[in-house]
Amino acid sequence: MTYLPFSRPSIDEQTIEAVSQVLRSGWITTGPYVTKFESALSSYVGGRKVRTLTSCTAALEIALMVAGVGKGDEVIVPAMSFAASANVILRRGAVPVFVDVDLVSRNLDVSSLEAAISERTRAVMPVHFAGLPVDMDRLLQLARKFDLRVIEDAAHAIGTAYRARRIGAFGDITCFSFHPNKNMTSIEGGAIVCDPADEVRLIEVERFHGIERDADGNIDVVSAGGKFNLSDVSARIGLAQLERLDAFNKRRRELAMMYFQQLCADPPGILPDAGDEGHCWNMFTLLLPFDRLGMTRTQFQQAMGKRGIAIGVHYPCIPGLTAYRKLDYREDRYPNASRIGRETVTLPLFPAMTDDDVRRVCAALRDVLANRV
Numbered sequence: 038m039t040y041l042p043f044s045r046p047s048i049d050e051q052t053i054e055a056v057s058q059v060l061r062s063g064w065i066t067t068g069p070y071v072t073k074f075e076s077a078l079s080s081y082v083g084g085r086k087v088r089t090l091t092s093c094t095a096a097l098e099i100a101l102m103v104a105g106v107g108k109g110d111e112v113i114v115p116a117m118s119f120a121a122s123a124n125v126i127l128r129r130g131a132v133p134v135f136v137d138v139d140l141v142s143r144n145l146d147v148s149s150l151e152a153a154i155s156e157r158t159r160a161v162m163p164v165h166f167a168g169l170p171v172d173m174d175r176l177l178q179l180a181r182k183f184d185l186r187v188i189e190d191a192a193h194a195i196g197t198a199y200r201a202r203r204i205g206a207f208g209d210i211t212c213f214s215f216h217p218n219k220n221m222t223s224i225e226g227g228a229i230v231c232d233p234a235d236e237v238r239l240i241e242v243e244r245f246h247g248i249e250r251d252a253d254g255n256i257d258v259v260s261a262g263g264k265f266n267l268s269d270v271s272a273r274i275g276l277a278q279l280e281r282l283d284a285f286n287k288r289r290r291e292l293a294m295m296y297f298q299q300l301c302a303d304p305p306g307i308l309p310d311a312g313d314e315g316h317c318w319n320m321f322t323l324l325l326p327f328d329r330l331g332m333t334r335t336q337f338q339q340a341m342g343k344r345g346i347a348i349g350v351h352y353p354c355i356p357g358l359t360a361y362r363k364l365d366y367r368e369d370r371y372p373n374a375s376r377i378g379r380e381t382v383t384l385p386l387f388p389a390m391t392d393d394d395v396r397r398v399c400a401a402l403r404d405v406l407a408n409r410v
């Protein structure tokens with residue numbers, strides 16, 4: 038029995054060979070492949086400017102800096118996401134203001150957004166959960182009305198299309214992740230899409246020690262910058278992955294549709310929103326009513342594990358995490374996020390999975406729920 042992880046990157050032999058060439062070239066850190074990767078990403082998002090960084094977390098934090106978010110400013114973020122979505126706000130000295138998410142789409146509810154806006158709100162950070170786009174037309178309209186910056190956490194959404202436009206091809210600032218669990222990888226890595234030239238310059242300075250060069254190439258340090266530049270080794274992998282991204286996402290979509298086919302007739306819990314062709318399916322998550330099932334999620338994970346299937350948890354409700362409880366956030370103010378945090382399970386979904394793998398997961402799921410061991 039082969040063990041089925043919930044996510045696995047697809048790295049082909051050609052990519053391994055291409056990386057070997059970079060390693061042999063003598064130039065392994067930021068160099069020509071970073072430039073090539075950035076222009077390929079820029080083409081992918083319709084020509085907007087893209088700068089790579091070492092992670093999406095770094096991209097989000099730098100995006101907040103670029104947007105001028107600082108001490109005491111409020112930033113609106115969904116209560117259910119990966120903790121990085123909110124951590125970056127605290128790291129800027131700003132205040133995360135959580136909004137609840139929808140139980141089916143798992144995305145922030147744009148209709149409840151307006152109630153969370155105050156005098157001190159500077160930005161909103163929507164998350165396109167699992168690759169299902171947030172209602173961006175309404176969100177951007179609201180942001181214009183209240184003069185807010187919009188920083189999209191598009192960690193799950195490279196290749197997602199919203200009303201036939203790719204995420205990153207429109208909007209304000211968009212951040213992508215190339216962590217191995219995302220739709221394409223550069224091992225670790227991320228990117229920020231941002232148009233104004235002065236803001237792009239800020240990103241470049243912040244990602245590399247605050248260094249600026251004059252026309253003669255003389256170096257000066259203009260701010261206490263950080264160190265978030267991607268290596269050419271990573272960029273070479275990213276470049277190869279980007280070429281395969283649409284094929285990866287097509288396969289993800291086929292697998293997700295197979296899950297629906299096998300689970301819809303007698304759903305074991307709340308299925309995710311199927312979205313439309315624009316959904317890039319980073320994950321397939323279900324809500325299972327563990328209280329009523331007479332088993333805990335950990336027992337469920339162990340039982341699936343015995344059948345050779347890994348089950349992920351994406352994600353706990355952020356306000357319930359220790360770092361946030363210490364700041365007096367309370368998870369019960371966000372009933373949907375809180376319920377998702379307790380009930381969510383992530384089924385295996387990655388491009389190299391076979392149709393049989395989906396059948397095996399669904400059969401194991403039914404078996405575990407029937408027998409509770």
Ligand SMILES: *Cc1c(COP(=O)(O)O)cnc(C)c1O
Nearest residue numbers: 092093094119121192214215216
């Ligand atoms: C993975 C993830 C991040 C962080 O991405 P890194 O590249 O690992 O820093 C941020 N937000 C969400 C929603 C994520 O899933």
